[in-house]
């Protein structure tokens with residue numbers, strides 16, 4: 001009859017300890033929250049943009065569709081975390097809708113159709129639209145181009 005009591009008191013002590021710890025520290029969510037800067041999101045998008053090119057050239061449509069999804073997610077994060085930017089007059093979500101929605105949708109269709117010719121043309125249109133937004137926001141010196149060689153030695157396309 002002694003054992004159950006000991007077990008209960010241990011459990012109680014552990015609960016008291018946990019409650020005490022919790023009240024002295026900020027919630028876990030505050031500690032783990034990290035917001036990437038717009039420049040970080042863009043640098044990541046540039047990687048997706050390059051991988052997208054090599055996936056499409058290799059007719060690896062599954063990978064190409066994946067990279068387009070990742071681009072979408074990056075731009076969603078840009079809108080969510082950076083609705084405004086200290087050096088830019090226009091709201092970021094508005095710019096993304098204006099410059100990215102159509103080129104991304106058209107490129108997605110080329111990937112669905114497994115159309116290599118359309119893929120190349122629409123990829124160049126997407127690239128031009130990236131640069132159009134850079135120019136509109138006075139970041140035109142960030143000029144994106146069609147990648148000339150594949151730097152991703154550790155990924156199969």
Ligand code: HEC
Pocket residue numbers: 038039040042043045046049071085088092095096099100126127129130131133134137139142144
């Ligand atoms: C909202 C309009 C907009 C669109 C659309 C856009 N960019 Fe950007 N981009 C920016 C802005 C603004 C910066 C500078 C952000 C900063 O540093 O605060 C930037 C920066 C960059 C940089 C420099 C990041 C670095 O660290 O070197 C690259 C690369 C880049 N963008 C690539 C792209 C690519 C690729 C696309 C298209 C797939 C794209 N961007 C679409 C606005 C845009």
